[in-house]
Amino acid sequence: MAPAAPDFPVGLRVLVVDDDATTLKIIEQMSLRCRYRVTTCTEATVALNLLRERKGCFDVVLSDVHMPDMDGYKLLEHVGLEMDLPVIMMSADSTTSAVMKGIRHGACDYLIKPIREEELRNIWQHVVRKIWNENKEHDHSGSMEDSDRNKRGNDDAEYTSSVADVAEVVKPPKKRSSLKEEDIELESDDPTTSKKPRVVWSVELHQQFVSAVNQLGLDKAVPKRILELMNVPGLTRENVASHLQKFRLYLKRLSGVAQQQNGMLNAVPGTIESKLGATGRFDIQALAAAGHVPPETLAALHAELLGLPATNIMSPLDQTTLLQASIQGLKHSHAEHTVAYGQPLVKCASNIGKNFPPSILTVNGTSSGYGGWPSPNNTIGSVRPNNSVERVGIQNNNMLMDILEHQQRQLPHQKQQQQMQQHQQKQLQHLPRQSLINDQSCSINVQPSCLVVPSQSTDTFLAVNSPASVNQDCSFGRNAIIDYSLLPQKSNNSFCASQFPGGDTKARGVIYRYTTSSNCLTGSSNGNQLQNSTLTFGAARPLPSLLPMSGRQDPYGFKLGDSLDQACVKNLGFVGKGTCIPSRYMENEIESSVSEFSQMKVNVDSTGDTLKGEPNFINIPKVSHPIIERYPSRGHSSIFTE
Amino acid sequence: MGVEEGVYKAKTGLPLWMLGLGADLLWADMNRLLGFLFHQGVLDEQFLQLQQLQDDTSPNFVSEVVNIYFHESEKLLRNLRALLMEREFSDYKKMGSHLNQFMGSSSSIGAKRVRNVCVAFRAATEHNNRAGCLRALEMLEHEYCYLKNKLHELFQIEQQRALAAGVRYPAPVQN
Secondary structure, three states, X not given: OOOOOOOOOOOOEEEEEOOOHHHHHHHHHHHHHOOOEEEEXXXXXXXXXXXXXXXXXXXXEEEEOOOOOOOHHHHHHHHHHHOOOOEEEEEOOOOHHHHXXXXXXXXXXXXXXXXXXXXXXXXXXXHHHHHHHHHHHHOOOOHHHHHHHHHHHHHOOOHHHHHHHHHHHHOOHHHHHHHHHHHHHHHHHOOOOOOOOOOOOOHHHHHHHHHHHHHHOOOOOOHHXXXXXXXXXXXXXXXHHHHHHHHHHHHXXXXXXXXXXXXXXXXXXXHHHHHHHOHHHHHHHHHHHHOOOOOHHHHHHHHHHHHHHHHHHHOOOOOHHHHHOHHHHHHHHHHHHHHXXXXXXXXXXXXXXXXXXXXXXXHHHHHHHHHOOOHHHHOOOOHHHHHHHHHHHHHOHHHHHHHHHHHHHOOOOHHXXXXXXXXXXXXXXXXXXXXXHHHHHHHHHHHHHHHHOOOOOOHHHHHHHHHHHHHHHHOHHHXXXXXXXXXXXXXXXXXOOOOOHHHHHHHHHHHHHHHOOOOHHHHHHHHHHHHHHHHHHHHOOHHHHHHHHHHHHHHHHHHXXXXXXXXXXXXXXXXXXXXXXXXXXXXXXXXXXXHHHHHHHHHHHHHHHHHHHOHHXXXXXXXXXXXXXXXXXXXXXXXXXX | OHHHHHHHHHHHOOOHHHHXXXXXXXXXXXXXXXXXXXXXXXXXXXXXXXXXXXXXXXXXXXXXXXXXXXXXXXXHHHHHHHHHHOOOOOOHHHHHHHXXXXXXXXXXXXXXXXXXXXXXXXXXXXXXXXXXXXXXXXXXXXXXXXHHHHHHHHHHHHHHHHHXXXXXXXXXXOO
């Protein structure tokens, strides 16, 4: 199943907006070289009108930041609100603040001039990502629909047209109707059409707004009170009212998404299972099923965060399946985070309020284990091991926490880690019963550990090993990716963290850092890896995620309510150094961690062998090992036969 | 090359310039000039990107773009000078946005030194440093003129080469 027509990016409809004719000319030529259908425009206002008049006629917008008639950021906001197209900013200004601003305003990428042809060649990924996201938002049944859509893409002579179709189909009607209001409102916002002072809802302002709403409670938030709380001179009640309206719509969309995700979870497992049989494939489907997406702006942000990593990930993977699925691969990253923030939260609320606190990871794992999710979900091998681990984490939270704190302080020391491992093993032993359910799936995940640790004994396990090892061999990076993506579909069983010796751990490490609180499980194995994560950490931009998202995540906050809060508190204790992240932000962090993760993955790929040799990685396998042993073996065989 | 010349000569009996050999010399001249400009940091590899974008569908692409660039830049330079000369109170913010554009276009065609001066200039505007701005403006004008002259030279050679080769602006081939 090829994800798209073989010449997919060809014909991509690009709108380029830049007041600089030179750049415009160059980009135009480059786009033609890429065989995009390119429209150029020197004025932002003209571009905006063009976009409004010809809705659905463009796939992606490339916009300069500094333009005399309208700030690129403003254009970005309008586009984001009105037509929800991926917008890529470009500027010669490479200062962090400028880039940050772009991200905050929802740019899905920020290119620094001079734009190179290679960069331009790659922008289609944002289009695909966006569509995936929207699709997820819209349909519940995940993978099936997606594959349908892909087929359509294949059949169509021009993929772009199918893209447009999808976009058409996908757009929820309610959005249409709300569009009109926004249109009017925005129009009046437009400096060219009106003289009245317009309110620019900058990120800061929006933040104030959101915090005011939070303070009042969404239900009780009325414009007047919000206005009082915000205490911003020049802001009128009308301004606040219209913004509140938009904000509510936005929340509604968000919550719709969350629910859909819930639905998706149930629907997906079966398909995934079948896919699992063919190991290569299963990532694709996972993608298909998983790719649910958050609010568009968030999505854009993610895209931005993930953009680089995603490409990086893909490049190392040469396997045919991956190649075919390249688009999907891109999507993977999406799926990852989606899972991270979307599903777990929802489930937590319903299933396991208490468990949640320890960590996001735990939450994921818990949901599957405790929630009594149907075993089919579990079938995915990779997920399993994690689950068990995670559970352990939950149970033993207190113990682990102490240990973890230790570890954090003395990461480098292996002794500590060993202690940790011992602890964990003990703890794990307590767990076995719970983990029984999981057993079936263990196979894939376990393998890494098996490879590393010769001592493991379980009969079934051995049988499992060989297949597992194969998987790993195939591609390190890819497996890791897959796992993440699987999560959402499966019912969020687990973070899947443990499977890949290198990759996962690192990922956890990152997460660990960010969230600090969460990963008890991770904690045990992570110690060493944290170093890695630290490095990446620097590269990643922690801030952006925090700032922009706050407003958006609220919906989740509402839903989750108490459980999340508790989580936060606990987390704080853990974290210590970390940014203590209120529950709201957790989602963001996860995302960021994900992106980092992918970056890290690259490292892993390149250095894979050496890394394995290191003690850190070894540790991990051990950790998972005990768990594995506990599991009944039957699961493996069933998986593979399927 | 020598061997090939001989071969062509032997085969055709035509004068060298008709065989495009004069073009070869001009081609070498061009490359020398380019190398010189690169060495001086006047241009960077983005200019090569530009050249690679030139193909049969747009045989004059580079010179078209550069002419647009000249046109825009001169406008910007005029504006900058006007802004800076405006009494005592210059609109530094506006200058900054002009400079941003200048930076963008310069970097897009690979005019490295002009771009660098723009960066310095912009820093001066950010600090409302009038003296610094004036100095930077002069440097900018100087750099710009230098670039313009050199690029004109380059295009002239290329034109001659194209004529000599009897081909209408072929894409420069990197051998």
